[in-house]
Amino acid sequence: MQIKYLTALLLAAAAGLSLQAQANTDIRVTYAGSMGKVMDQSLGPAFAKQNDGKYEGQGQGAYGMARLLASKKITADVFVSITPGPMQILKDAGLIDDAVPVASTSMVVAYSPKGKFAQQFAQAKGSDASWLKVLATPGIKFGRTDPINDPKGQNIIFTLLLAEKYYKQPGIADKILGGYQNPAQTHLEGGLLARLESGQVDAAAGYESEVISAHLPYVALPDEINLSNPDMAKQWYDTVSFSVKDSAGKDKELHTQPLVYYAAVLKNAPHGTAAGKAFVDFMLSQPGQALFKQNGYAAPKGGAVYQ
């Protein structure tokens, strides 16, 4: 008797949950982890307000997020990635038709304003090799993310390899990095941020957008090495590469991809592709672009992919 009552209660609760109605102006966006601030605090709320709906944002490593979406473990209306790499996973899974550029950024070197090297970094400029020399100082604590699973971790290696050529400082990249996956420098995204903000690293590789969002001082770098400008690809970016081990333990050669943020509407969008399209259009609209700019992002560069 008691059990029957309990079962009925459980069933009723379940039915209630599944019947929860959803207005079609609601939106669920998944995005590359570094975009948390601009998505959850600027674009998302602004879109929700404009459409009188609800915004849900989820950020994580872009590759992991793409794989969760591709295997249908999670669903979303829109996916925003940095570089076209994670998008390819969704394209291969047949979940998207095309992806449009919505913003861009560049590689910078952020530094701790309270650290021992703050003054040296403040005087350094991207126009000469001074910042490289500070980074190569023995004893400096430099932080970066893991090139094995994070595009940003790969990008700082590309930038340093390019800097070696650009400033004609052979061998300096290896001197700074101490191996591609040097445990003394490599952290997971959240761990690196915690170290930088608590002053436990002196400098860290970052995207200009997130560094501006976090109000940290940084050294801006020239286009030839900051990976932001697709026009520099042929002459500069494409000339460097390095290898990491893939899941079979074999060497996999990595090449640069432009630091452009792409957005795509998913075919299995829970709120419908129209809602997804509305959010992408909003990101490209003047108010949307203004919000990107406020958060330190640069204008979209290059054309759509897969068209």
Added chain:
Amino acid sequence: MKTRHATALWLSLPALLLLAVPFVTLIGITQWQHMHLAWGDGNAIATSLGLGAIALLLIFISGLPVAWWLSQAQGRARAIVELLVMIPLLTPPLAMGILLVSAYGPYSVPGELLGKFGWTLVNNPAAFILAQWYGALPYFITTARSAFAGVPQDILDAGRTLGASSWQGFWRLSVPLAAPGLASATALAWVRAMGEFGIVMIFAYFPQGMPVQLYNNLQNDGVDAVYVLLWLLLLFTLPVPLLCFVASRRVHSGNTSME
């Protein structure tokens, strides 16, 4: 008696079902024909088990006196120590990792002291063990303390009247009588240390144990690689708690047969 057990079992069904659902799903979605390790899985297993064993030993040695003292103590001192154990228990692992970075990072006071000897606590085995230690110690102390508290006071009093020192009372009476509970505490500490991700991902990303490798596998190879490593994680970490349970049951039945 029997009907009461039957009712209890029926009432247990929702909880049991809840616990079983993800793992029944896991059996269904694992690609049994294509089971193969991703690169680094073997190392991750060795790291988790090897360093986890050291952490477990440290947790046991450091936690046991605290648990016993808590079970015996009274007054304000006990309240303060209880609070000290409760705060890390309540702190979410991610926040704990951030605190550890600030407390033991190279520019913290302990970090600078260690630096004088050329040591650091950044992404090395010592940092990994410290992360597990922090993750599991409060759980061990809380569970072991309940085990000690379950030892009847009159047995300890009787021991004292017969001339046992408090050290003898602890080793000869408290520990054997609390053994089943201590085994549970050890099992819980092991499980907690093995699964520790929040602290580790912030404070000790290297050497990479199984939870971090699960994250890597998801990023690089997708969910199928996660399932394989999850099976291995269960396979390699289950024996310790199972042994603890078997041992405690044996001690327990030994005790009752003596009575």
